Amino acid sequence: KGVARAKGGRQGEVYLSVDEYADVDWDKLGFRLMETDYMYIMKCCQDDEFSHGHLNRYGNIELSPSAGVLNYAQGLFEGLKAYRKVNGNGFLIFRPEENARRMQIGSDRMCMPSPSVEQFVHAVKQTVLANKRWIPPPGKGSLYVRPLLMGSGPILGLAPASEYTFLVYAAPVGNYFKEGLAPINLVIQDESYRATPGGTGAVKTIANYSPVLKAQMQAKKKGFTDVLFLDAVDNKYLEEASSCNIFIRKVDERLVSVEDLTDADEVFCTGTAVVVAPVNSITYKGQRYKYNCGEDAVSRKLYKSLTDIQMGIAEDKKGWTVEI
Ligand code: COI
Secondary structure, three states, rough: OOOOEOOOOOOOOEEEOOOOOOOHHHHOOOOOOOOOOOOEEEEEOOOOOOEEEEEEOOOOOOOOOOOOHHOOOOEEEOOOEEEEEOOOOOOOEEOOHHHHHHHHHHHHHHHOOOOHHHHHHHHHHHHHHHHHOOOOOOOOEEEEEEEEEEEEOOOOOOOOOOOEEEEEEEEEEEEOOOOOOOOOEEEEEEOOOOOOOOOOOOOOOHHHHHHHHHHHHHHHHHHOOOOEEEOOOOOOOEEEEEEOOEEOOOOOOOOOHHHHHHHOOOEEEEEEOOEEEEEEEEEEEOOEEEOOOOOOOOOHHHHHHHHHHHHOOOOOOOEEEEEO
């Protein structure tokens, strides 16, 4: 199997001459880090604009011990996926501009400069193309692309960092949950909360994620797939699971209370990493509620419709995919 070789090109761009596929057992992909060939890096100072982005070999980065991100969690992340087209020609990235816009909203909340939408999308495309041998064959998974934005400059007192780093890396992934495509089992716990009014729950800051680990570990020890969190004010409206959003089959968009779960036909989780995962059961205060996960479930139809668009099997009538 071949090794990726950089072959010059314009500054900041790498053209690869490689075997089509990396040496990976594509049938055994899960959601684990597999180091790929290249990452994209772009820096800027506070009150300045990002420029001079370029691809580097994938590897460790050097950070000051007093970097803003390490001391005060001044950081955001994104997640998006690239698929190999079924006909074998080219790759599809799913809605990268939306991730770019979300990072811009988050960077305002976290007092960080952010790349423009064009810079973000360019960086994602470059990262995907430079790592294209890691994009799984159609039907086996996708290349998960992880953009990061962080305060990389040193800071001691609490203040925005003096320098910022935008970094994009990628890894081939299969199904997120160990259950694969099988329905998952959630547990509601009301001892800790995902988001609070006025907090950062509405943006994708890195610090929103580690606080769920304790509840997640405890749930996994009891055999559940994931935790479903309630709102912090009324302690009764569904918020989200640790790694994904939640839908219950009802046609309107509104606050959904725990009581609504008792008469729902169907429940499913969605997310970039998770895609669409049918929920088999939700346990709340020791009571287990079961849902339809059969062949007729809406979640199964949604999963197929979405992944068919992402892989180029179905026509993309909404202009969601970007072809490279
Ligand atoms: C994603 O779906 O991309 C996320 O950000 C969730 C993460 C925990 C994998």
